[in-house]
Amino acid sequence: MREFRYHRAADTADALALLAADPEARPLGGGTNLVDLMKTGVERPALLVDLRDLPLDTIGATTDGGLRVGATVTNSDLAAHPEVRRRYPALTQAVLAGASGQLRNMATVGGNLLQRTRCGYFTGGAAGATACNKRAPGSGCAALTGDHRNHAVLGASAHCVAVHPSDMAVALAAFDAVVAYETADGPGELPLAAFYRPVGSTPHEETALPPGALVTGVVLPPAPPGPSRYRKVRDRASYAFAIGSLAAALDIRDGVVREARLAFGAVASHPWRARRAEQALTGAPADATAFAAAADAELAGARPLPHNGHKLPLLRHLTVRTLTELAEEAAGR
Template sequence: MKEFAYDRAHDIPTALALLARDPDARYLGGGTNLVDLMKSGVERPARLVDVRGLPLDRIDRAPDGSLRIGATVTNSDLAAHPDVRRGWPALTQAVLAGASGQLRNMATVGGNLLQRTRCAYFTDLASPCNRRAPGSGCPAVTGEHRNHAILGASAHCVAVHPSDMAVALTAFDAVVTYETEDGPGETPLADLYPPVGDTPHRETALPPGALITGVTLPPAPVAARSRYRKVRERASYAFAIGSVAAALDVSDGRVRDVRLAFGAVASRPWRARTAERALIGGPATPAAFTRAAAAELAAATPLRDNAYKVPLVRNLVTALLIELAGPTTATESAGPTEGAAR
């Protein structure tokens, strides 16, 4: 590991100034991703600015019903918070599915959003990788890509974003707040990760030196009836090969509101707006759920070995929406595709 300087910041202006002083500095939260990458040589910061001591460790309910989550809140505290469990249960489920208890106790909300891909070519210094070394190529396109992207990828990168938490936050229109030396800013989480295009090394839309200070979840009554479902290759702690965050409000057999986001299918959490538009106002039936999921996945461009993700995610969506719609819908007749979702 390369030698590095270490500073501990106790207020936001100090943290920003310390990072601005050194172009090779990085903020340090829980370190559960950054330190691993430093050990392997992928990350080589000259200075770490520890931000765990900043006053950003609270979760507060605002008068308008929104929830404000500080950037240094640990994943464990986020998952256990009563307001999150009641109002956004899919977020609790996503966080609990995302890592072991030990990692959740250390990992922070801000750090979780900034974790980097787990693509094996990215973490292998002997391999080319456009994220790590722009212009060097993406060997995953023709190499090992079973767990890689089927939506929104490009010839320059087919890696997926690893966060479970970010998928649930994306489904509920979360907004990321940040500070820079020029003042505060905010961006919808859906816009935090730019399309991969031909610049996969540009992993966020944050200004240089920006410090994430928190995440705001706007009020959304539908979020109280939500679930997160994750498929992985082993039952123990593992990254998703496909996941869905879903919320559903049904009245008189028709969909009044729905939220859908997919994980492990793109370089960023994938908000399924095509599927949402197809469902709102329509019947809450297994066939309708499957058609909506298929409409979203029509844009998929699978690689040689990951086409399985298309039916996997389609069936996840169908099964999860059936569960949320309740027993009446779940017992309705379903065709072969809907039945397979169970």
């Protein structure tokens, strides 16, 4: 690990100034992803700017009935917050599915959004040992012809097929969350749908944040009507990364879907908002046939690799099962 300096920022202005002054500086929240990447040599910061003294560790109501979640709120505190559990249950479920209690106690909301892929060609081995366009732009993507069982089936390119590892971000995508940030020029916001860049030919450019920006929080709009749920499929029950996941919310009236929110995880370089499936569901009967048709509409654009085609039937079954559970819950209210 490269030697580095450490500074605990006194306020947001202090943090922004330090990050702007040194292009090799990195913000530090809980460190649960960054420190791992430092150990493997993927990240080699000259300076760590600790954000934990910043006043960004609260969850509060917005004027329109939503919630604002500070960037340094821990995952544990987010999952346990009574208003999150009551109004956004899929978010609580996603956070609890994402890691052990020890990690949730350290990991922060801002760090979770900014965590980098867990693709083995990105995280493993010495730099340059395997081709990875995220680590070394232009070097290639070893996963295309290597081990890609857990890699992308949607929105990938010939330059990168890695998937985003966050569970929390999938639920935030379904709830139309907005990412708040601060720069030296003032505050700004990015809808989560625009926060992550398409992978294209520049997979190392992962977010649309302006240079020198610091994530300060996440804004949740008022919760959609109807129940919500997060379901995750993984190789083992205890804190493994997803093979496929789904955050969903359904508003059903008189047996007909009035509104649907769906986002897939572990299928793309970012949380995948299933717009085609949502469109197919709106106005359709709330039954398994319609749920399957909606999944098929979304997955029609998938481009699986030779060894990850299993994700397509997995996601189809996961969609039907989760939406059926939501329909049954709505009917029982």
